[in-house]
Amino acid sequence: MSNLLYDTLFGRHAGSSRPFLYLPDGKEITYQAFLEQATQFAHALISFGLTTGDRVAVQVEKSPEALALYAACAQAGIVFLPLNTAYTVEELSYFVENSGAALVICDDRMLEGLRPICSVLGARLETMNADGTGSFGAQSEDKATSFDTVSRVGGDLAAFLYTSGTTGRSKGAMLTQENLVSNARALVEEWRFSESDCLLHALPIFHTHGLFVATNVTLMAGSSMIFLPKFDLNLVLKHLPQATSMMGVPTFYTRLLGDDRFTGARARHMRLFVSGSAPLLAETHREFEARTGHRILERYGMTETNMNTSNPYDGARKAGTVGVPLPGVDLIITDPETGKELEQGEIGQIEVRGPNVFKGYWQMPEKTAAELRDNGFFITGDLGRIDEDGYVQIVGRNKDLIISGGYNIYPKEIELLLDEQPGVLESAVVGVPHPDFGETVLGILVADRKDAIDLAGIEKSVGQSLARFKQPRRLVLVNELPRNTMGKVQKNVLREAYKDMFASA
Ligand code: MCA
Numbered sequence: 001m002s003n004l005l006y007d008t009l010f011g012r013h014a015g016s017s018r019p020f021l022y023l024p025d026g027k028e029i030t031y032q033a034f035l036e037q038a039t040q041f042a043h044a045l046i047s048f049g050l051t052t053g054d055r056v057a058v059q060v061e062k063s064p065e066a067l068a069l070y071a072a073c074a075q076a077g078i079v080f081l082p083l084n085t086a087y088t089v090e091e092l093s094y095f096v097e098n099s100g101a102a103l104v105i106c107d108d109r110m111l112e113g114l115r116p117i118c119s120v121l122g123a124r125l126e127t128m129n130a131d132g133t134g135s136f137g138a139q140s141e142d143k144a145t146s147f148d149t150v151s152r153v154g155g156d157l158a159a160f161l162y163t164s165g166t167t168g169r170s171k172g173a174m175l176t177q178e179n180l181v182s183n184a185r186a187l188v189e190e191w192r193f194s195e196s197d198c199l200l201h202a203l204p205i206f207h208t209h210g211l212f213v214a215t216n217v218t219l220m221a222g223s224s225m226i227f228l229p230k231f232d233l234n235l236v237l238k239h240l241p242q243a244t245s246m247m248g249v250p251t252f253y254t255r256l257l258g259d260d261r262f263t264g265a266r267a268r269h270m271r272l273f274v275s276g277s278a279p280l281l282a283e284t285h286r287e288f289e290a291r292t293g294h295r296i297l298e299r300y301g302m303t304e305t306n307m308n309t310s311n312p313y314d315g316a317r318k319a320g321t322v323g324v325p326l327p328g329v330d331l332i333i334t335d336p337e338t339g340k341e342l343e344q345g346e347i348g349q350i351e352v353r354g355p356n357v358f359k360g361y362w363q364m365p366e367k368t369a370a371e372l373r374d375n376g377f378f379i380t381g382d383l384g385r386i387d388e389d390g391y392v393q394i395v396g397r398n399k400d401l402i403i404s405g406g407y408n409i410y411p412k413e414i415e416l417l418l419d420e421q422p423g424v425l426e427s428a429v430v431g432v433p434h435p436d437f438g439e440t441v442l443g444i445l446v447a448d449r450k451d452a453i454d455l456a457g458i459e460k461s462v463g464q465s466l467a468r469f470k471q472p473r474r475l476v477l478v479n480e481l482p483r484n485t486m487g488k489v490q491k492n493v494l495r496e497a498y499k500d501m502f503a504s505a
């Protein structure tokens with residue numbers, strides 16, 4: 001009986017006393033200890049009556065136990081659904097309902113808020129806190145530390161990750177075991193990860209970057225990780241000397257550069273810095289090299305496709321590009337209107353095909369069909385070109401998306417909320433440049449002139465529904481929104497008008 005994902009990433013380390021996780025408090029967790037914890041969690045999942053294919057929705061703070069939940073789901077053939085810890089009860093309720101999760105594991109603080117929706121939906125509700133305590137752990141600690149790993153094949157579902165849609169409703173990207181294993185294998189190869197690596201891990205583990213890139217590559221290579229609860233500049237600087245490699249969003253690197261303690265000497269022993277999830281400005285790339293001598297390796301991925309391209313480990317890492325397609329990945333540039341492949345060098349829509357591309361969106365066959373062609377190419381919504389050396393440059397987006405500190409924010413979701421507010425006739429939400437987050441959210445409102453408009457009240461109301469990172473950093477009032485002849489709001493005009501609003505933030 002085999003289980004591709006579990007055997008390849010986790011099972012291979014059975015009995016290994018080599019270190020897997022180093023925690024900031026000095027604690028070390030070996031691979032064997034981690035696997036035993038995961039196995040006990042797998043027993044607990046089965047004891048709740050969960051079976052293969054069931055979904056477990058997990059909104060817990062980053063911890064070794066949270067990571068062990070991922071391994072437990074793989075071992076028991078259960079679909080892992082990690083959720084951003086910033087999501088409100090309202091946002092979570094959508095994911096629990098849409099995914100049909102059989103079990104929800106949350107922090108104690110969210111328990112009361114989630115109890116009603118879980119009882120209505122018949123989802124079991126357990127807790128796990130940042131320190132690993134909670135009802136789930138309590139029901140696992142007496143479980144056996146050996147488990148008959150459930151048989152799974154590459155086409156079986158491994159995880160759901162929700163990625164919001166430009167229509168405002170999030171879509172559950174269905175990722176298979178093969179999606180994850182094939183991509184991890186390609187990245188280990190491409191980025192030369194080995195047992196001697198120690199990755200400085202400061203990313204959240206509820207998104208692809210921190211979970212399926214950073215963690216899966218570490219597991220596949222048998223490396224270790226310095227496992228930080230989040231990106232904390234002081235902790236990153238403190239632990240950098242013990243690491244060999246680091247993965248981050250551009251904000252990680254601009255923050256490091258903004259601190260004089262980040263010197264070439266402190267980075268001298270490092271072999272690799274990887275950036276992705278959002279555009280890395282060419283000037284950041286150049287400043288980083290000037291400061292440390294390291295040329296950041298930028299790569300490009302998506303929740304739906306894992307990693308698509310990478311700058312080379314050996315060879316030119318071209319600032320302002322995301323490198324070349326990974327082995328096994330086909331990438332073409334097409335005309336957004338016709339889907340026809342364009343000549344090399346022309347700007348068009350990026351489409352990708354390969355074992356990395358997801359199975360589709362959960363229970364959304366139309367949206368899946370709209371983005372996943374019959375020929376296997378996935379329409380990314382990103383605009384780009386391929387240069388004369390075959391390097392891909394992302395030049396924009398054909399989708400209404402803001403990326404703030406590496407988090408994706410879809411304006412539609414926020415506009416729908418703003419439009420409901422008293423005194424608001426209509427709204428437009430755009431991303432504008434921000435020195436720390438890359439882009440930030442700006443809400444532009446048109447008053448309906450019936451009720452008085454109370455901006456502070458609107459901010460408060462929006463704050464109750466949306467995760468903090470999605471909330472407009474500022475709301476501005478205008479007489480009308482610019483529209484083209486088709487009546488479509490010209491967001492490019494708005495972005496241009498407010499592009500300097502946060503220049504000195
Ligand atoms: C925190 N805040 C944010 C963000 N993060 N606001 C906007 N955008 C954000 N990204 C809020 C906080 O709640 C806080 O609100 C205020 O902003 C200041 O927080 P700060 O301390 O500056 O933020 P932080 O806690 O240091 O977090 C910034 C961060 C974090 C470290 C950049 O956002 C982060 O870890 N981002 C990584 C996201 C990621 O993993 N992306 C990969 C997605 P208040 O002041 O009210 O308390 S996967 C992907 O994109 C694809 C697949 C790929 O290619 O990888």
Ligand code: AMP
Pocket residue numbers: 163275276277278279280298299300301302303304322380381382394397403408
């Ligand atoms: P997500 O929806 O979280 O999967 O984010 C995927 C999106 O992040 C892609 O469609 C791109 O728009 C963006 N992205 C990821 N990596 C990069 C990168 N290196 N440069 C520019 N944009 C990126």
